[in-house]
Amino acid sequence: MPLGSLRPSPLVEQATEHLREQITQGEWPVGTRLPGENALAKALGVGRSTVREALRALAGAGLVQARQGSGVYVIATEPAEDWPARLRRAAITDVYEVRVMVETRAARLAAERRTEEDVAALETALAARHAAATGSDAGNDAAFVDADIALHAAVVAAAGNPVLTDLFAEFAPVLRERLIDLVELLGLREHDPDPGHASHAALVDAVRRGDGPAAEAVLQAELEQTLAHLRARV
Incomplete structure (x- = not known):
């Protein structure tokens, strides 16, 4: 499923939801390293800061984890239950x-x-x-x-x-x-x-x-x- 550019309004929420869909639908299985911020920003048509905030939201939901010097990895395909x-x-x-x-x-x-x-x-x-x-x-x-x-x-x-x-x-x-x-x-x-x-x-x-x-x-x-x-x- 291609990422596609996003509409210019609340971009962080849109970016988060778009990336969440990629993960929950199995496009990026557990253990997969996500593309870098630059690549994601380009694919989504947003700035790096928007991608960064979206990744933080996904980390808070228990879907991804940043590993120092390595990148951001998928650690679950379903959000953690609050x-x-x-x-x-x-x-x-x-x-x-x-x-x-x-x-x-x-x-x-x-x-x-x-x-x-x-x-x-x-x-x-x-x-x-x-x-x-x-x-x-x-x-x-x-x-x-x-x-x-x-x-x-x-x-x-x-x-x-x-x-x-x-x-x-x-x-x-x-x-x-x-x-x-x-x-x-x-x-x-x-x-x-x-x-x-x-x-x-x-x-x-x-x-x-x-x-x-x-x-x-x-x-x-x-x-x-x-x-x-x-x-x-x-």
Whole structure:
């Protein structure tokens, strides 16, 4: 399939898509060294800088890899699956195992690093969780799950690590979807509209007191209990 010249508008996107097609359709198999930037620029009718940006985009998609002093090689014929997509299709038990590891460590750090503003945010989030469970909207599982996730997000934020915060933000949409299903599947609110209130209150108290081991232990027990329920159902 000939490359062909491109139209003069968003050229980087067009160049990226054109080169991606060559790779995904098998024109350049895995292990093939791509033509040099000059050759690609000439074939596509664009500048070298456009080709360079297109190759960076393809590298980010996991299709090509630059090798110092050798050139750019095809390393896959299908784009790498992005992290949010991987999370969406992951088993809930796998997601929860990682959640346990991430959040328990975050709870310990939160207790060690919390500020007065963090404590205030945690107390507000705890009250909001209780209100969502027992207030006028008590029968709304989605509202309860949203309030629960907001409390956990406040704990992670109090850890003061932006990477942890970003990681939790990636998990949150998947957790929300799965937790709403989980509440219904396990009947978690049939006998207690506010399940886990005591443990969440203990978590907030441990962070407020600066007791890292206690915060970690309380949250681990809470999450491990849910994980055990999940494993028993799958």
